[in-house]
Amino acid sequence: MQLLVTGGLGFIGSNFITFWLSRHPQDHITNLDKITYAANPQNLDHLKNSSRYHFVKGDICQEDLVDKLVSRSDVVVHFAAESHVDRSIADPALFVKTNVLGTFYLLNSVKKHHINRFHHISTDEVFGTIPLTSKKQFSESTAYNPSSPYSASKAASDHFVRAFSKTFSLPITITNCSNNYGPFQNPEKMIPRFITNLLTDQKIPLYGRGLNLRDWLYVTDHCRAIELVLKKGKIGQTYCVGGLNGGVANIKIVKTILKLMNKDTSSIEYVVDRPAHDNYAVNWDKIKKLGWHPQEDLTSGLQKTIDWYRGHSLWWQNSKREAEKFYQKLNKKS
Numbered sequence: 001m002q003l004l005v006t007g008g009l010g011f012i013g014s015n016f017i018t019f020w021l022s023r024h025p026q027d028h029i030t031n032l033d034k035i036t037y038a039a040n041p042q043n044l045d046h047l048k049n050s051s052r053y054h055f056v057k058g059d060i061c062q063e064d065l066v067d068k069l070v071s072r073s074d075v076v077v078h079f080a081a082e083s084h085v086d087r088s089i090a091d092p093a094l095f096v097k098t099n100v101l102g103t104f105y106l107l108n109s110v111k112k113h114h115i116n117r118f119h120h121i122s123t124d125e126v127f128g129t130i131p132l133t134s135k136k137q138f139s140e141s142t143a144y145n146p147s148s149p150y151s152a153s154k155a156a157s158d159h160f161v162r163a164f165s166k167t168f169s170l171p172i173t174i175t176n177c178s179n180n181y182g183p184f185q186n187p188e189k190m191i192p193r194f195i196t197n198l199l200t201d202q203k204i205p206l207y208g209r210g211l212n213l214r215d216w217l218y219v220t221d222h223c224r225a226i227e228l229v230l231k232k233g234k235i236g237q238t239y240c241v242g243g244l245n246g247g248v249a250n251i252k253i254v255k256t257i258l259k260l261m262n263k264d265t266s267s268i269e270y271v272v273d274r275p276a277h278d279n280y281a282v283n284w285d286k287i288k289k290l291g292w293h294p295q296e297d298l299t300s301g302l303q304k305t306i307d308w309y310r311g312h313s314l315w316w317q318n319s320k321r322e323a324e325k326f327y328q329k330l331n332k333k334s
Contacts, residue, residue: 002074003028003076004070006076006077010038010039010080014044015184017031018044019223032058034080059102061101066105067108070106070112076110076119078118078119079121082099088150092153099157103160111168115171118172119230122176123176125151126144126176130213130247130280132212144159166236173233173234173238175229175239175240177217177240180218180222183305183308184315191216193205193323198258203268207272207273208272209251210251210270211250213247213249213279214250215242215282218294225292228287229287240283240287241287241292244282247280247281253298257306
């Protein structure tokens with residue numbers, strides 16, 4: 001089978017490519033990636049000489065290129081997206097272009113070439129927020145209610161995928177995942193930022209009082225979920241993928257990281273909360289019925305993540321500097 005993976009030099013995409021090729025020795029993958037700040041070619045250095053892996057530098061908004069690559073594929077797994085809420089607040093237009101228009105071009109080509117499956121990677125953030133005092137969880141039947149330009153752009157792309165499925169009978173599936181973490185994640189994101197701050201003797205900047213809720217999913221567990229949906233998922237269906245059994249407050253994540261890294265709460269610096277700071281919790285009963293469940297709990301997943309960043313400082317040092325420059329500019333604007 002020939003897969004086209006978009007955004008395969010990013011965090012989740014690169015983990016998925018390594019995961020898939022290791023488990024499907026007869027398959028081949030073409031990776032289309034623009035190589036933005038969030039991508040890192042080093043993520044897949046180990047595949048440079050593989051005859052089963054082919055990299056193409058390009059943008060999902062390049063219609064002709066997208067059409068050529070889709071025409072050669074059996075399955076498209078679509079990761080490519082702008083995905084950072086803070087950056088979407090600073091530059092919403094970029095998120096509309098990549099996340100909405102780019103997805104549209106891919107869908108057009110899938111329709112044209114009648115490929116076997118288009119799998120769209122989305123987020124639980126399209127559902128909006130859950131009140132802190134509520135025990136509600138997002139599910140496949142939750143109404144969309146995005147809060148940020150990022151989540152609005154992903155909601156729009158989800159709607160286009162579903163519309164193409166209903167109008168043109170495209171063989172699509174969607175996964176709406178909770179917050180991922182693990183190796184190769186850009187240190188602008190919360191967990192690797194906190195870990196790398198501690199590794200460089202800096203404080204952890206925690207928004208508000210740290211009470212916002214999240215569901216956290218270790219990246220390899222997410223890859224297993226995508227694999228299962230591609231194998232057993234029903235065409236036209238959406239599957240929510242979460243790593244926990246409920247939302248966990250950010251302060252608990254911080255305290256767990258501090259404990260695992262032998263630090264205390266003096267390393268926390270409370271900062272002004274960001275706009276559109278939502279709360280998330282995911283009900284993943286539907287994909288559980290397909291036979292999936294996370295293999296990592298929060299402690300084991302965080303320990304593996306800490307160990308990886310501790311052992312790969314050369315990988316994250318440059319992107320760490322760029323991430324902190326972005327936050328400095330953001331703080332000045334605020």
